[in-house]
Amino acid sequence: MRFAFFGDVVGRSGRLAVTRHVPRLREDLSLDAVIVNAENAAGGFGLTRATAAELFDCGVDVLTLGNHSFDNPQGITVIDDDQRILRPCNYPAGQVPGRGAGLYDIGGYQILVINVLGRVFMDALDDPFVAVERELANAPLGDVADAVIVDMHAEATSEKNAMGVICDGRASLVVGTHQHIPTADTRILPGGTAYQTDAGMCGDYDSVIGMDKEEPVHRFKTRMRQGRFSPASGEGTLCGIYVETNSKGLAVRVEPIRIGGQLAQSRPKAQP
Ligand SMILES: [Fe+2]
Numbered sequence: 001m002r003f004a005f006f007g008d009v010v011g012r013s014g015r016l017a018v019t020r021h022v023p024r025l026r027e028d029l030s031l032d033a034v035i036v037n038a039e040n041a042a043g044g045f046g047l048t049r050a051t052a053a054e055l056f057d058c059g060v061d062v063l064t065l066g067n068h069s070f071d072n073p074q075g076i077t078v079i080d081d082d083q084r085i086l087r088p089c090n091y092p093a094g095q096v097p098g099r100g101a102g103l104y105d106i107g108g109y110q111i112l113v114i115n116v117l118g119r120v121f122m123d124a125l126d127d128p129f130v131a132v133e134r135e136l137a138n139a140p141l142g143d144v145a146d147a148v149i150v151d152m153h154a155e156a157t158s159e160k161n162a163m164g165v166i167c168d169g170r171a172s173l174v175v176g177t178h179q180h181i182p183t184a185d186t187r188i189l190p191g192g193t194a195y196q197t198d199a200g201m202c203g204d205y206d207s208v209i210g211m212d213k214e215e216p217v218h219r220f221k222t223r224m225r226q227g228r229f230s231p232a233s234g235e236g237t238l239c240g241i242y243v244e245t246n247s248k249g250l251a252v253r254v255e256p257i258r259i260g261g262q263l264a265q266s267r268p269k270a271q272p
């Protein structure tokens, strides 16, 4: 099967990059599934029912989140109601709305998606490695699941790299999110898991990780607040990763996707 994963959608520019390019890409690459991290979709912080609907309506199947999951109060009910939205699976069990993993029937394929939050340089939740082991055991790849996609939302490259190693051979893709800058380590690990330390963001790269440059630069230079962070509004780049798997759910091809906006472009060629 063939699927794509896109990193953190930041504000309107990010949503426009998704709605503008995903429908065509889905057709051109014969994508069976599209997964998108939407933790910054609503004004840069969290998501709302309307922003989630915008992404689903253009052909996204599952939305993952991260440390900004609950930033927008309007998003809390939709996270709880809509099975297609995942927040990290290592929030304290039974005390937080929503779910952290889901087994989805998408186009006849059983696809397990897991969202998990790292602990290095972040607010610490439960152990992400224990949480992912639990979710993998619920729907093993090649047995219950045709594909397993792990979105490791974390600050430290080492922690994401370790998650890739630990899941190698048991997931189709382990991809990092949260840094908003794509890494150049796209590869298939020895056991057959596609991996990239960070997917990059869908948003305007003429910014500081998606935000208008002025406020973050001011804070770095002065350690003082001048105003609020607001998403940059120039043309966004659709930024993520394309994966093809074999009958066992392991990766046989992986390529970065970068379309539109300021980043150097990368568009996988369609295969017969
Ligand atoms: Fe983010």
Ligand SMILES: [Fe+2]
Residues within 6 Å of the ligand: 039, 066, 067, 068, 153, 177, 178, 179
């Ligand atoms: Fe984040």
